[in-house]
Amino acid sequence: MIGGIxxxxxxxxxxGQAIHLCLRVIRRYWPDAIVEDGTTxxxxxxxxxxxxxxxxxxxxxxxxxxxxxxxxxxxxVAGLSNTMVHILGRPGGLVLVVDDLEEEPIRSMLEWIKNxxxxxxxxxxxxxxxxxxxx
Numbered sequence: 001m002i003g004g005i006x007x008x009x010x011x012x013x014x015x016g017q018a019i020h021l022c023l024r025v026i027r028r029y030w031p032d033a034i035v036e037d038g039t040t041x042x043x044x045x046x047x048x049x050x051x052x053x054x055x056x057x058x059x060x061x062x063x064x065x066x067x068x069x070x071x072x073x074x075x076x077v078a079g080l081s082n083t084m085v086h087i088l089g090r091p092g093g094l095v096l097v098v099d100d101l102e103e104e105p106i107r108s109m110l111e112w113i114k115n116x117x118x119x120x121x122x123x124x125x126x127x128x129x130x131x132x133x134x135x
Contacts, residue, residue, distance in 0.1 A: 004086065004097040007110060011117035015089040018117055019059060022087055022094070025112045029105040032064040038088075043068070057089040082106050093117070 011018050023046055026033055033046035038058025046061060062068035063083040071080060085106075086097035096113070098106050 004099060005101055007096045007098065007101070008090070008093060009096065009114055009117055010093040013117055015057060015094075016055075018094050019056060019087060019089070021116045022085075022096070022113050023059075023061070025109055025116065026061050026085060028112075029109055030061070030063045034062045034065055034068045036060040036062070036068075038086075059087045061085045061087065085109070 009018075013021065023033075023035065027046050030046070034043055035046045036043045036059065037056055038060060039056065061084065062071060067080065067083045071084060074080070081099040082103050088095045088097070094117070096110065098110070101107060101110065
């Protein structure tokens with residue numbers, strides 16, 4: 001049996017932006033990842049940005065389809081350590097649940113996600129009109 005380690009990450013990003021950033025980072029390491037919507041149970045390849053609608057508050061990301069099926073069959077066993085990331089939306093940020101913080105590529109994923117979500121770009125309001133049309 002394996003257990004999860006909760007990693008809270010604060011951000012100014014809205015929940016949809018934060019989850020999409022996580023998906024982009026994780027896809028760099030797990031190009032065949034499968035995303036499961038924690039509310040609907042719907043599953044689809046992470047390559048589709050629709051894999052996490054803006055209203056989603058929870059997703060489970062499996063490394064690939066084969067490992068997702070294994071999770072379904074046997075659950076949280078030692079052989080499946082760090083083959084799934086659970087993401088939960090919370091006020092002011094996210095909580096990512098992983099098995100081993102030091103194992104690669106999980107360590108690198110978390111570092112990229114934390115850095116990405118801490119960027120000031122999420123605090124800058126989008127312009128409604130280009131500058132040339134604002135005057």
